[in-house]
Amino acid sequence: MKEMNIKITVNDKEYSLPVIEGEMLSDLLRERLRLTGTKIGCNESECGACTVVIDGEPVLSCSYPAVKARGKKITTIEGLAKNVGENGNSYLVLHPLQDAFIQYGAVQCGFCIPGQIMTSYALLEKNPNPEIKDIKYALKDTLCRCAGYPSIIGAIRAASESITSGKPPISPVIQTSRIGKRIVGQISHRPDAIAKVTGKAIYSDDIQFEGMLHARVKRAMVPAGILTELDISEALALPGVQAVLTAKDVPNAKTHGLFIKDWPVLVDTGEQIRYVGDAIAVVAADTREIASEAIDLIKFRFEPLPVVSSAVQAHLPVTRKIHESGNLLKHIKVQKGIVSEGFNEADLILEHTFHTNPNDHAFIEPECSIARLTDEGRMEIYVGSQIPYSDREQVAAVLGLPENQVRIIGQLIGGGFGGKEDIAGQIHAAMLTMKTKKPVKLLFDRQESLIVHPKRHATQINIKVGAKNDGQLVAVQTELHGDTGAYASLGEKVMTRATTHSSGPYEVPHVNIDCYAMYTNNPPAGAFRGFGVMQSAFAVESMMDTLAEALKLDPIELRKKNALRVGSVTNTGQVLKDSVGLLECIEKVENALHEKAGPNPFVPVPDPDDPTIVRAWGFAVAYKNTGLGGGAPDKAGAEIELLPDGRFEVRSASAELGQGLPTVLQLIASEELGQGTQQVQVLLSDTDLTPDGGPTTASRQTYVTGNAVKYTSKAMRDLLTSELAERYDVSPEKIEFKEGLAQIDRQEVQLSTISQNLRKDGITPKASYTYWAPETKPLGQGGDMHVAFSFAAQAALVEVNTITGEVKVPEVIVANDVGFAINPLGLKGQVEGGIVMGIGHALVEDFILEEGRVITDRLAKYRIPSIYYTPEITSFLVEHPTADGPYGAKGIGEICLIPTIPAITNAIYNAIGVRVDKLPVDQEKLVSELQKHKQFA
Amino acid sequence: MTIWKDYQLAYSLSEAVEAYNQAEKPVRFVSGGTDLLLEIQQGSHPTMKTLIDLNHIGEMRELKMVGEQIFIGAAVPVSQITNSPLIKKHAMAVAEATGLIGGPQVRNSATLGGNVAHALPAADGMISLVAMDATAITYSHSGYSKKKILELFLGPGESALANDEILVGFEFSIKKSGEGSAFNRVMRPQGVALPILNHAVWLRRKDHVIEDIRISFGPSGPVPTRAMLVEEIFRGNKLTAETILRAKETILETVKFRTSRMRATAEYRYHLAQALLEKVVKIAWNRAGETE
Incomplete structure (x- = not known):
């Protein structure tokens, strides 16, 4: 019964491989056969990314012992085409x-995608x-966080036909x-699509280097305390361990951070532990198993401190200070008019408090960084990062190197949603490489990903x-407390967006808002699709429905009456000059809603076959800024070269997280250079080869880097035109660019x-341009705080089981004002994914x-x-x-998610009369509220 | 520090038991391994030197009718059970329950043996087998033996199997005229991926009366039980609104549910148990009435 080798057939090829202790099939495929199309998302049998087909059955290879596959036939994503x-x-030839x-x-x-396709x-x-x-039954546990589920269903049906x-x-x-x-606004497929459906696409963890070490991080796992003792001797003595580093080994800057550098690279003895994910020591070893064993051998002691666990608690004067500067990261204030006068004018005043919970991005690809030194001694880091230039700056600062000695080579990103903006393993991997002079891979497991970022x-x-009685809003006052966790990250920016959007996309004469972004001992909070606006939209859109009911007005009419339009003044004093499609969004959704549900969509309808099921629609609107705004210089660089x-x-160092940036840039350059998309390729996120495109955040890339590429294309055209005009002695007007060639007067010359x-003449045909978005004003100064806003309206149908409290969302109607749909196929994916993520959050x-x-x-x-959960x-x-x-064009990446949540909770209220004021919806609470209603009825 | 050092495939029961006795300890049997391997990986179960895989033992992979009994091998992947016409015909409760264990891919590896041996108080497959009054067949160095399903459990996560005792399979009576079964459960989307409540019913009707019935709820108490006193309400009675009302009251009086943090309060569980009972008994009743 004991055999020495595993004989298996993979993609019709036979292998006989020695047995390795503890090896799962996914390791065999990825590490030994280098079939890295099979992905590891969670390593706990939840996400389905590692699905392969064994003897005709889809199986999770991450928890399938390799030995067990003996004698079996395995098909992986690489075996389909x-x-x-x-x-x-x-x-x-691709599989259908x-x-x-x-x-x-x-x-x-x-x-x-490999898991989706194999399943x-x-x-x-x-x-x-x-x-x-x-x-749906077959794919139930093959998770897609971009949530392309509607498109996946469509694709499977088309393949089936x-x-x-x-x-x-x-x-x-x-x-x-x-x-x-000609090109922009038309359907185009992603340039990386074939690589992604065939398993050829390489993500950070798919990369291996000769002699590469594996790193793990010792985490505090306690939320608050003073580190008193740290003993790494046993870990150091473990065979196979190449380095163990502590705070004493941090070469230069001791902290990192995107704006405020308050996040310790490693916590030193005598210093504070501020959250469970704080790093105490880092280990590099010959294998991941040894590194894991080593971190268990690291011993430390700490003096516990009282845990500050909520923003409201952190704000109390008696609460312990987490940072020397205190617990208040920022007090953010918005004021327009005189709010007390506004309330004096009001016929009706309503007030309520809402709570929103933390969420994890749960991108399917966990964080991974690989650091290595080049022969010239420069530090290279391979990482899927949303802000490559910021990584470079932060790594260089900690290592004490000039920035040009660090190169970030951005890899494909398996989902980001804001969660890959901060430093994860980049600095630790680089420190270990500095110490060992060897390549070091630092891959987070799912637990670490959930705890740390x-x-x-x-x-x-x-x-x-x-x-007023007619629904005219006269005053809005809000007070927000935001839990920014242990470190600042982008907390100030996020909560600023929450603040300025908290009176909704409405023109209100009197507004007063106070927001307190507070430090706590929870994991840091930072960027996440929706960026604070999701939270405030939930509050204000719930209130709008409550107000409509109290005033006996139609909730859609109430919103129309107050909606921002061209000429409106926002609560920060910005006069909206153009591109305010909110009313059209509302009308589009309203018409479709009445067509589907008749004149009274907000009235509960019991299921004729099962009266315990009640259905009703709910409605909500939203707006979301495009670009950084608030006075921050918002720029992007781009470069275009005509290759031989x-x-x-x-080229631009902007990140592709799946949102479709390379398609957008390809379309714009093709349009401007007179080319088809096949003639244009896109290179992103390499700090040596691509100019800084700024952070991939704030729904800004289409606008800012899109503009940069548009202007660079023009510069490229001008450069070629002037060169050709001179060489061929024709006037510039007689030069045109077409697919693959230049038309010079009547002569056609290949671009090659x-x-x-x-x-040959020593000229590299290359143009570059740095685009600066229009200047914005800081909050409090009036004027244009943002370059543009996107708008949306949504209606959601819910189905509530009045016995169990379970809620389903079978249908959503949505309209998004995106300015101009450059990449309609990508846009569809963003909209669908945003809605499903919104359903997830709700x-x-x-x-x-x-x-x-x-x-x-x-x-x-x-759970995600x-x-x-895919609605129609x-x-x-x-x-x-x-x-x-x-x-x-303006941004779409975030707006699509925001109104889904209040549309659902408003629909729940319409269905059963229970107002959800705390996210997520708690089915048990719905039932207990319903029972209370019955008692009083 | 790997999950195992030696992973052995056994091809017969005697070979498996022998391998167990000779193996470098600690040693455990494993079939689907979908829970066990994860628990070891995540540190909630000690690492093993040897794992003995039971998936290649022919009789443990069988699903068949033997005379008046249905036999389900403990190593049959649960997806096969769900899709088996034999099980759909004779034990819809088992087909329904196994169709809800884990996810689609997990069900191609996970086994009913593992679901039961894990001894979790809310294991879907196990709850359905309790309503089917299944008998477990085991094998150890002293040969085969049989135990009633409810005798397999000592406490939460603790089975009554001896260390070297293998769960070979389960048997229960074929469906006879007038019999039917059903399973249902309620989940909560957030947090721990375990059912808040699951529930199975088997019954036999004679004319307009429930002649016999078996009812199980999970999670209720440290080990699976049958809701005997609720069964008594139905037995010998017609399925009327009044019977159902009395049965619901009896749940409150005699079935134990507790509050588990972040999953459900006891009150919510009682509420759901009452609602599910009415639903599931009616489904089982209708199925029992379907003529062959």
């Missing part, structure tokens, strides 16, 4: 599923014609821009609104020839903390929406161009 044709003339996933835009960050493949092999319910008919998958019908041009801010929002092969390469000729996701300790420290505990989505594009956006 077939190479056809002779040597040298062979080409790749792979083809359909690309066409339907089901591929975004791409990290979960779907196994389904179609057994059931070639699945219904939607079969697809294709397999049955033998014809290529039928392309989907996608709404394109109303004002589209910044979360969404938990908030308490008290809101008081005053209105006649193709253009666009032009590029090569210029290079109904599923709860990052539970208890006295600073993380209860939901596994993906099995921090599965394909089961009716989506409208609204395009009110903004003057300075590229072709009028």
Whole structure:
């Protein structure tokens, strides 16, 4: 019964491999066969990214012992596409599923895609014609955080038809821009799509270097205390351990941070532990197992300190100070008019307090950094980062190196959503490489990811609104407490956005807002899609429905009456000059809603077959700034080179998290340079090769880097035109650029020839441009705080089980004003994903903390929406161009998520009369409230 | 520090027991391993020197009718049980329960043996087997033996199996005319991925009367039990609104539910148990009435 080797067949190839202790099938595939298309998202059988097909059945390879696969036939993502044709003339034929996933835009960050496709493949092999319910059943535990579920369902159905008919998958019908041009505004597939559906796409953890060490971090795992003793001797003595570093080994700057550098690289003895994820020591060892063993051998003692566990508690004068500067990170204030006068004018005043919980980004790809020294002694870091230049600055500061001695080589990112803006393992890996001179990989496991990186801010929002009897808002006063956790991260910025958006997308004459961003001993809170606005929209949109009911007004009419429009003045004193499509968004959703649900969509309707099920619609609107704003210089650099092969390469150090930035930049450059998209390639996120595109945050990349590429394209065109005009002695007006060539008067010259000729003469055909977004004003100074706002309206249908309290969202109607839809396929993915994430935040996701300790420290505990939560989505594009956006475009990445949550909670109120004022919706609480109602009825 | 040092595949029961006795300790049997391996990986179960995999033992992979009994091998992946026409015909409660264990991929590895041996008070498969009044067949150095399913548990997470005792499979009676079963559960989307409440019913009707019934709820108490006093309310009675009302009252009086933090309060569980009972008994009743 004991055999020495594992004989298996993988993708029709036979292998005989020696047995390795404790090896899972995923390790065998990834490490030994280098089939890195099989991904590890959670390593706990929850996410499905590691799905492979064993003898026809989809199985999770991360928890399947490799030995158990003995004698079995395994198919991985690499085995689906077939190479056809002779040597040298062979080409790749995609499986219909792979083809359909690309066409339907089901591929975004791409990290979960191998698992999605393999699970779907196994389904179609057994059931070639699945219904939607079969697809949902089969894919229930194959999670996609970009939540391309609607597109995934569409793709599987198209592939199924294709397999049955033998014809290529039928392309989907996608709404394109109303004002589209030759290239921008039209459907285009992602440049990285083929790599992502075939398993060829490389993410940080897929990279290996000769002699690479593996790092692990010793975390405090206690939320508050003083580190008194630290003993690393046993860990150092463990065979295979190459280095153990503590705070004493930090070469230069002791702290890091995006703006405020208050986050210790490592906590030193005598210093404070401020949260469970604080790093005490870092280890590099020959294998990950040895490194893990070593961190268990590191012993430390600490003197416990009282835990500060909420923003409100942190604000009390008696509460212990977590930082020397106190617990108040920032007091943010908005004032317009005189709020007391506003309330004096009001016919009705309502007040309520709302609570929102922390959320985790739960990107399927956990954080991974690899550091290595080049032969010249420069530090290179391979990492999927949202802000490569900030990584470079922070790593260099800690290592004490000039910034040009550090190079960040950005990798594909398996989802970010704001959670990959802060430093994760970049600095620790680099320190270990400095010490050992060897490449070091620092991969977070899911538990570490959940514990360490910044979360969404938990908030308490008290809101008081005053209105006239006709619904006219006259005053809004809010007080917010935001829990920014142990370190600042982007807390101040996030809570500023929460503050300025907390009176909603309405014109209100009198506004007074106070917001307190507070330090606590919880994990830090920072950027997360929606950036504070999600929280305040939940409060204000709930209040709008309450107000409508009290005034006996239609909730949609109430919003229309107060909606921001061109010429309105926001609560920060910004006069909106253009691009305010809110009313059109509301009307689009309203019309569709009445068409679907008749004149009274907000009235509860019991299910005729099961009266315990009640349905009703809910409505909400939102707005969200595009760009950094608030006086921050908002710029992006881009560079374009005409390569010797006649193709253009666009370069910018902006990050692609799956949102589709390379497509957007490719489309813009193609449009401007007269090319087809095949003629333009995009290189991102390499601090040596690409100019700084600024942070990928604040829904800013399409606008800011998009503009940078647009202007760079123009500069490129001008450069080529002037060179050609001189060489061919024609006037510049007679030069035009077309697919792959320049038309010079009546002569056509290949771009490759032009590029090569210029290079012969010592000229590199390269242009660059730094785009500065229009100047904005800091909060408190009036004027333009932001360059643009996106707007949205949503209606959600809920189905409440009045016995169990369970809530479903079968349908959502949405309209988003995006200015101009440059990349409609990518836009569709963002909208669908935002809605599903919104459903997740409303109904599923709860990052539970208890006295600073993380209860939901596994993906099995921090649940995110599965394909089961996919609603039917009716989506409208609204395009009110903004003057300075590229072709009028503004951001979409965040707005799509924001109104979903209050639309759902408003619908729950309409269905059963229970007002949800604390997220997420608690089904047990719905039931107990319903029972209370019955008692009083 | 790997999860195991030696992972052995056993091809017969005697080979497995022999391997167990000769193995470098600590040693454990494993079938699907979908819970065990994770627990070891996450540090909630000690690492093992040897794991003996039971998935290749022919009789543990069988799912068949033997005379008046249905036999389900303990190493049959639960997805096969869910989709088996035999199980759908004779034990819908088991088909429904196994269809809800884990996720689709997990169900291709997870086994009913593991679900029961894990001895969690709310294991879906186990709760359905309790309503089916299943008998467990085990094997050890002293040969085969049989135990009633409820005799398998000592406490939460603690089974009554001896260390070298293998759970071979389960048997229960085939469906006879007038019999039917059903399973249902309620989850909570947030937090721990365990059911708040699960519930299975088997019954036999004769004309308009429930002649016999078996009812199980999970999680209720440290070990699985049957709601005997609730069963008594139904037995020999018609399925009327009044019977259901009395049965619901009896749940409050005789079934133990407790509050588990971050999952559910006892009050909510009682409320759900009452609602589920009515629903599930009616489904089982209708199924029992379906003519062959």
